[in-house]
Amino acid sequence: MSSPTPQLQDSLLGSALAAGIGAQAEKVLAGQRLSREDGLALYACDDIHLVGGLANFVRERMHGDKAFFNVNQHINYTNICNKLCRFCAFQRLPGQEDAYVMSPEEIGAKIREQLDEPVTEVHMVAGVYPKLSYEYYLDILRAAKDARPGIHIKAFTMVELMQIAVRAKKPLKEVLPELIEAGLGSCPGGGAEVFADRVHLEGYHLKNTGDEWIETARTVHEAGLKSNATMLHGHIETAEERVDHLDRLRRLQDETGGLQCYIPLSFHPENTEWTHLPGPTGLEELREIALGRLMLDNVPHIKAYWIMLGIPMAQLALSYGANDVDGTVVEERIYHDAGATTPQAVERAELLRWIRDAGRIPVERDTLYNVLWSEDAEAQASCSTDAEATTAS
Ligand code: V47
Numbered sequence: 001m002s003s004p005t006p007q008l009q010d011s012l013l014g015s016a017l018a019a020g021i022g023a024q025a026e027k028v029l030a031g032q033r034l035s036r037e038d039g040l041a042l043y044a045c046d047d048i049h050l051v052g053g054l055a056n057f058v059r060e061r062m063h064g065d066k067a068f069f070n071v072n073q074h075i076n077y078t079n080i081c082n083k084l085c086r087f088c089a090f091q092r093l094p095g096q097e098d099a100y101v102m103s104p105e106e107i108g109a110k111i112r113e114q115l116d117e118p119v120t121e122v123h124m125v126a127g128v129y130p131k132l133s134y135e136y137y138l139d140i141l142r143a144a145k146d147a148r149p150g151i152h153i154k155a156f157t158m159v160e161l162m163q164i165a166v167r168a169k170k171p172l173k174e175v176l177p178e179l180i181e182a183g184l185g186s187c188p189g190g191g192a193e194v195f196a197d198r199v200h201l202e203g204y205h206l207k208n209t210g211d212e213w214i215e216t217a218r219t220v221h222e223a224g225l226k227s228n229a230t231m232l233h234g235h236i237e238t239a240e241e242r243v244d245h246l247d248r249l250r251r252l253q254d255e256t257g258g259l260q261c262y263i264p265l266s267f268h269p270e271n272t273e274w275t276h277l278p279g280p281t282g283l284e285e286l287r288e289i290a291l292g293r294l295m296l297d298n299v300p301h302i303k304a305y306w307i308m309l310g311i312p313m314a315q316l317a318l319s320y321g322a323n324d325v326d327g328t329v330v331e332e333r334i335y336h337d338a339g340a341t342t343p344q345a346v347e348r349a350e351l352l353r354w355i356r357d358a359g360r361i362p363v364e365r366d367t368l369y370n371v372l373w374s375e376d377a378e379a380q381a382s383c384s385t386d387a388e389a390t391t392a393s
Contacts, residue, residue, distance in 0.1 A: 055290035055321030072327035081127025089271035104143035157191035189228030221258025234280030270339025293321030
């Protein structure tokens with residue numbers, strides 16, 4: 001794939017004018033910020049491939065052909081939750097047959113099981129179970145670090161953090177340094193759902209509000225931690241509500257700069273209270289990736305979470321604005337309880353194969369997007385070794 005050329009810009013602009021999104025395309029090509037109205041125009045545009053082409057233009061301007069991945073391990077430490085979100089198939093009530101809480105020892109053991117794999121990150125998210133003590137949260141961080149001292153712990157959504165502060169009986173601002181001391185390295189982007197109050201009331205009224213999510217993320221960033229952000233789409237939300245969500249994230253990012261990555265999460269309806277809703281189509285999933293890239297001009301990375309999208313769709317998303325695919329994962333429960341049919345894990349070599357197949361250059365990153373390995377660098381190194389060998393002979 002080539003970097004953006006003037007011909008490509010002309011062709012995108014011509015098509016955009018014909019499709020009625022010329023004004024938006026002009027802004028995108030000039031690197032200007034899109035307004036909320038522009039976002040709505042892009043949601044309304046019939047030609048998703050054109051919207052995707054604009055997002056791909058931005059993606060290549062920012063990242064060229066690179067596609068990031070990491071070698072990670074997911075641990076969902078409890079499925080007990082008191083939030084009763086209507087979109088969730090993972091939650092259980094205490095006493096239910098398959099309700100579980102992992103002990104710190106079990107978490108340590110799960111991490112030790114992977115010691116032969118080059119895992120650099122453990123991703124821990126779970127339900128909100130009020131019986132878990134503040135010490136429990138500190139202990140699971142310590143257990144993870146004990147099991148693998150070099151590992152980066154990306155843990156606790158804003159919802160979990162609010163609960164941890166309640167159990168700690170002190171403000172989150174005072175709790176975060178203690179979590180960091182115990183091993184917390186950054187925070188995942190879940191629990192944001194759709195910020196709009198209407199959707200919150202109808203779908204997850206016991207959970208934090210959108211304003212609370214933003215406020216918590218602001219506190220996290222002020223404590224020096226990076227985080228991700230998500231939006232759960234494809235249920236009852238409107239285009240206006242999606243644009244509002246993206247705009248609120250963009251304003252938070254203008255203030256703190258703490259968001260590393262945005263991940264649109266596609267609603268999976270199976271085994272939820274919303275089984276009657278169909279969930280997003282493939283093209284709707286691609287549009288969400290594209291809108292994320294186009295609206296969030298200040299967020300560096302857009303992730304196509306393969307567990308949720310499936311590998312073929314994640315490959316396509318790499319040409320619709322995404323530049324990251326998440327990682328090897330090992331064991332995932334939230335989407336698989338909701339009917340995801342993707343594998344639970346993928347080998348590093350397999351990730352590389354399908355990133356290459358999508359026409360992108362695989363780059364292994366750590367959680368904070370430091371480059372650990374790049375196929376490009378490896379190719380260059382082997383070229384220079386070949387050149388040295390030729391010169392020497
Ligand atoms: O907050 C729950 C979503 C999130 C369903 O930061 C569902 O790198 C679809 O936070 N259908 C948790 N989505 C997952 C999460 C995450 C995942 C991957 C990467 C990162 C990251 C974070 O999962 C929840 C909720 O929005 N979710 N149930 C469902 N039925």
